[in-house]
Amino acid sequence: MSQPTRSQALDLFQRYNTSESLTKHALSVEGVMRHFAEKFGGDVDEWGIIGLVHDIDYEMYPDEHCTKAKEILTEAGWPAPWIRAVVSHGWGIVSDVKPETKLEQTLYAIDELTGLITSTALVRPSKSVMDMKPKSVKKKWKDKSFAAGVDRSIIEKGAEMLGMEISELISETILGMRKVADEIGLGMSEPNQSPNQGAPAGPDPR
Template sequence: METALPTRKEAFDLLKEFNTSDSLIRHGLAVEGVMGHFADKFGKDREKWQIIGLVHDLDYERYPDQHCKKTREILMARNWPEAYIRAIESHGWGLCSDVKPESLLEKTLYAVDELTGLITSTCLVRPSRSVLDLKAKSVTKKWKDKSFAAGVDRSVIQKGAEMLQMDRGELISETILGMQAVAEAIGLKGNL
């Protein structure tokens, strides 16, 4: 049977089927926005990158002990392309997966996943509560405070930046731009 490419609607419906948490759905939307931004920056397939970003944590709410692994089973049952499944598995490399990011898409997803969490946390402690007026230096300042957003694995972000051969500041700035494009959908438009 030939594998059909999933649509954005199918991906979003699947995300909502397996996740009821608003924060996990917003996180999927944030990573989707950032992946679309990077796809444009690198001249790659925007829709593919966004769909993978949207569902990268598909199994996290229901199967936290099998995160990155259960998604393979779910997506194979729905006949998703192997490249999409592998990319999703690779975002947890060294944490919940042995699949090392190799393609540009995989390295990007690996680099931005944790970073979107740090950026979101930074926005929520600012007076504006918005990503629209956020600058990379504010995120960098919070980066240094290890007790702030302590669940964010900064070493993953740093390794991801190195994989992409990007300066960490540039990675932060570009990720902010991707999140700004979806600010309303991810609840970070704030009071601007």
């Protein structure tokens, strides 16, 4: 396979994953990766597809995370740099492959962050990212008991790799998640929403 299509990637992901939460996480990361690809001048499809499958092995092989992903993607004939990028997101935890390219560093930085943003959105009145401000996430960031499974230190290391402030990383990640808000269940669903609240990208959180 020279370069997998988005459809092929989704089919492969769904062979190994049935969990709704994992699927929504995959779509969140895909959306954010596509957003950052546009920001950094990367290949939008490449970044997005890698984001989509980054946790392909997590449901069936949680104890072999990243190791099994490498096997699955290699067997499927995926390009070596794409496989390396997927494996690198587990650096320091389940992988010794350090993120080096801008794509790899972005995936590493935003993976955990999408989880924190999702958790923050779900306790808001709107249960949406469309009207979310970075300060809401920063407030929850300081509460270590909130979304305790989110490793803040990974996000900090990722932001440092990218040369970004945490606030900017949060802001851009929210923008990326807004683009897939309906697919991940974090869109505005109230019937009395204003026109701007339902817009695809929503107001800039910055």
